[in-house]
Amino acid sequence: MSRDQILSNLRTSLASSRSWLAGEAQGASHDIPPYVLPPADNLADQFTAELRSLSGQVYRVGDDAGAVGQIGAILAEKGASQVIAWDMREIGLAGLPQLLAARGVALAATDIQGGGRHDRLQELEPASICISGVEAGIAESGSLLLRHGPGRPRLASLLAPYHIAVLRSSQLVRGLGDALAQARSRYGDDIFTATSNLTLITGPSRTADIEMTLSLGIHGPQEIHVVLIEQAAAAR
Amino acid sequence: MTTQSISFYERVDGALHDASLKTALSRATERFIGNRAGAIGALSDEAALRDTARAIRAGALSRLDELLAQLATNVESRGGTVCWASDGEEARTYIAELAKARGVRSIVKSKSMASEEIHLNHALEEAGLEVVETDLGEYIIQLAGETPSHIIAPSIHKTREQVSELFHQHLGVPLTDDIQTMTQTARTALRQRFLKADMGISGVNFGVADEGAVVIVENEGNARLSTTVPRIHVAIMGIERIVARMEDLGVMLQVLARSATGQKLSVYTSMISGPARSGEEDGPEEFHLVLLDNGRSKILGGEYAEALLCIRCGACLNACPVYQAIGGHAYGGVYSGPIGAVLTPLLQPDLPEAYMLPQASSLCGACQEVCPVRIAIPDMLLRLRADAVKAGKAHPVEKAAMRGYVMTMNNPAVYRAGGRAARLGSRLIGRKGRIRRLPPPLSGWTHGRDFPTLSGTSFGEWWEEREKKRKEAAQ
Ligand code: SF4
Numbered sequence A: 001m002s003r004d005q006i007l008s009n010l011r012t013s014l015a016s017s018r019s020w021l022a023g024e025a026q027g028a029s030h031d032i033p034p035y036v037l038p039p040a041d042n043l044a045d046q047f048t049a050e051l052r053s054l055s056g057q058v059y060r061v062g063d064d065a066g067a068v069g070q071i072g073a074i075l076a077e078k079g080a081s082q083v084i085a086w087d088m089r090e091i092g093l094a095g096l097p098q099l100l101a102a103r104g105v106a107l108a109a110t111d112i113q114g115g116g117r118h119d120r121l122q123e124l125e126p127a128s129i130c131i132s133g134v135e136a137g138i139a140e141s142g143s144l145l146l147r148h149g150p151g152r153p154r155l156a157s158l159l160a161p162y163h164i165a166v167l168r169s170s171q172l173v174r175g176l177g178d179a180l181a182q183a184r185s186r187y188g189d190d191i192f193t194a195t196s197n198l199t200l201i202t203g204p205s206r207t208a209d210i211e212m213t214l215s216l217g218i219h220g221p222q223e224i225h226v227v228l229i230e231q232a233a234a235a236r
Numbered sequence B: 001m002t003t004q005s006i007s008f009y010e011r012v013d014g015a016l017h018d019a020s021l022k023t024a025l026s027r028a029t030e031r032f033i034g035n036r037a038g039a040i041g042a043l044s045d046e047a048a049l050r051d052t053a054r055a056i057r058a059g060a061l062s063r064l065d066e067l068l069a070q071l072a073t074n075v076e077s078r079g080g081t082v083c084w085a086s087d088g089e090e091a092r093t094y095i096a097e098l099a100k101a102r103g104v105r106s107i108v109k110s111k112s113m114a115s116e117e118i119h120l121n122h123a124l125e126e127a128g129l130e131v132v133e134t135d136l137g138e139y140i141i142q143l144a145g146e147t148p149s150h151i152i153a154p155s156i157h158k159t160r161e162q163v164s165e166l167f168h169q170h171l172g173v174p175l176t177d178d179i180q181t182m183t184q185t186a187r188t189a190l191r192q193r194f195l196k197a198d199m200g201i202s203g204v205n206f207g208v209a210d211e212g213a214v215v216i217v218e219n220e221g222n223a224r225l226s227t228t229v230p231r232i233h234v235a236i237m238g239i240e241r242i243v244a245r246m247e248d249l250g251v252m253l254q255v256l257a258r259s260a261t262g263q264k265l266s267v268y269t270s271m272i273s274g275p276a277r278s279g280e281e282d283g284p285e286e287f288h289l290v291l292l293d294n295g296r297s298k299i300l301g302g303e304y305a306e307a308l309l310c311i312r313c314g315a316c317l318n319a320c321p322v323y324q325a326i327g328g329h330a331y332g333g334v335y336s337g338p339i340g341a342v343l344t345p346l347l348q349p350d351l352p353e354a355y356m357l358p359q360a361s362s363l364c365g366a367c368q369e370v371c372p373v374r375i376a377i378p379d380m381l382l383r384l385r386a387d388a389v390k391a392g393k394a395h396p397v398e399k400a401a402m403r404g405y406v407m408t409m410n411n412p413a414v415y416r417a418g419g420r421a422a423r424l425g426s427r428l429i430g431r432k433g434r435i436r437r438l439p440p441p442l443s444g445w446t447h448g449r450d451f452p453t454l455s456g457t458s459f460g461e462w463w464e465e466r467e468k469k470r471k472e473a474a475q
Helices: A002-025 A043-053 A064-078 A096-103 A117-124 A176-190 A231-235 B008-016 B019-041 B046-062 B064-077 B088-101 B113-117 B120-126 B136-144 B160-171 B179-196 B222-228 B246-261 B305-309 B315-319 B321-326 B337-347 B354-359 B366-370 B377-390 B396-410 B419-430 B440-444 B459-474
Strands: A057-061 A082-085 A129-132 A136-138 A143-147 A162-168 A197-201 A223-229 B081-085 B106-109 B130-133 B199-202 B206-208 B213-218 B232-238 B268-272 B286-292
Touching: A002 B046, A002 B064, A002 B081, A002 B305, A043 A057, A043 A223, A057 A064, A064 A096, A064 A129, A064 A162, A064 A223, A117 B179, A136 A176, A143 A176, A176 B246, B019 B315, B019 B321, B046 B064, B046 B246, B046 B305, B064 B081, B064 B206, B064 B286, B081 B088, B088 B120, B088 B232, B088 B286, B106 B179, B106 B222, B113 B120, B113 B232, B120 B130, B130 B136, B136 B160, B136 B179, B160 B179, B179 B222, B199 B222, B206 B246, B213 B222, B213 B232, B213 B246, B222 B232, B222 B268, B246 B268, B305 B337, B315 B321, B315 B337, B315 B366, B321 B337, B337 B354, B337 B366, B337 B377, B354 B377, B366 B377
Parallel strands: A057 A223, A082 A129, A129 A162, A162 A223, B081 B286, B106 B130, B106 B199, B199 B232, B232 B286
Antiparallel strands: A136 A143, A143 A197, A197 B268, B206 B213, B213 B268
16 A cells, blocks of 8 residues: 555655754754744834735724724725625624625625535626635734634635735734744644634735736735724724 | 657757747846845844754654654544555546546646646546646646746746737737736636636645645635635645644745745745535535655655755746756756756656756856755755766766866865855865765766866856767767
């Protein structure tokens, strides 16, 4: 059987190279917090600057009402009639369901599992906007960490040309290492128990495959709009 | 096909005289180098990050048997299926039979060097399946009927004019000079392929043993679509591409993105563990992980084990003056550039003239200098050359060249003649542990004549000179 053959080859090989490799492994600590920028005074400022440098949009608002107002403005600008979104409870933004209802924006049915998958995907395709929450925001790189799962479909940050993400300043961490450590401490060994997918998103979809010239929106959203709610500032 | 039926010499010669290839390559590699330099410049301690990356990769390889078994067990416990494939044939058969058993008609693929290595597309097409490459660069070369010429940017050798012409021919759209328009054309054409696909095939950047997860890094979103939309996801992973813990990604993802494209992180990183769980509205119903050995388990025990640290970032290609001059196709194998010159003779030894690839280097050391896991590529190229000579494969001119390199190794003064070369020379001489690992025939050779390349001579000039000698020798 190939499994046993491969593992036995590996053991034979490691008999001669394990000590060299193990020595190399000790060449540095594996646990250096891999920060790439000096510490910033304000994570929200840093996140905003990083994402904007990637052509992402960041709107800083003081509370949920401000966020809803901003999302309303984007929906109006894009003339959206249908959105692909997380379950409203998973986004957890007070007033969002009412906003969608008031603007006559329909929530697309996101369940594509079971029979009729191709047909349901075709129905989702015309939607122009995705709306999701996030698990964490990473200041150093302007990234979002999304933990998908029931009520949090992956297509709600992927299929449509514009993606709106709701981020709270309390969810900001400094670096990628912190975001992963936080997931570990929050979920322990159950990070992937209820979900099959974690995704990091850093800016709009892009390609440089033709002459290394940057071009946005090749397969994923061409615009990413992060509505950043800074509650601490509002409470002050 | 075409790349393999003509000789290595002809390919290099053709590449050196292809004006539009030259334009495309110089436009692209310069951009790459600039981007990378920008990203590395922002790092507070880039050296430490690279040391850590190397340590993490070496540590994982030192326990590869255990970690691979752990990865497989965890994938299975999450409801996935694991195929252990000793070679390309086993992997191809598994995927083709799976597709047949599940009534798959249409397949979308995101970029996977491992699948190129085993010529998967060809096998699937033979089995009557429709396979579409969805990474823009891969799509372009699929339309052109070619193979990738760069690990990160497979269509780096194409100019915008050529791409426009391809889209015009195959998709019936008007010719354009505007790259954004071409991108949107590809988006529209490929979107319908995604929505109708039954199976998505992806590569794997890292397998995470402790979580039973595979990590797929990309900028376009085609890998996300390929692994989310179709009902079956098949991931193909070279067995060495493993890390022990999810936390290791904190280092590896940053190092990969910076070295590959100069980004802090790539646009999308998907961490996928098994098929969609109950209640998940999208994602695949089935997840299959193909663990591809194809010679790697043997390489791990030999003197080229260090090559398995490679994370396929492509930085060594962009830095290499030879790659800059000839592009990826001249190398003839799936992997090109300095690391390709090492990997191809190891992973595709049956490729005619694979043994000659280690010649396609000026040993200037630029590759090792940029490598995020600090692989000693020039040392390995020297050893491969020696192996080829020992096996009686190398040409008299190669033997002469070899003597030149050996002389240089023994005579650092020659190296000091030119900037970068000098730096490498002293580094090689300084790394005594490495030099001792050279096989006996090399250590036995002494002074030859001229150092065959480097310094003032461009690769092109050197090549012309070398060709002349070769033709004389053949008469
Ligand atoms: S050898 Fe190093 S620089 Fe070259 S692709 Fe591999 S990791 Fe990147």
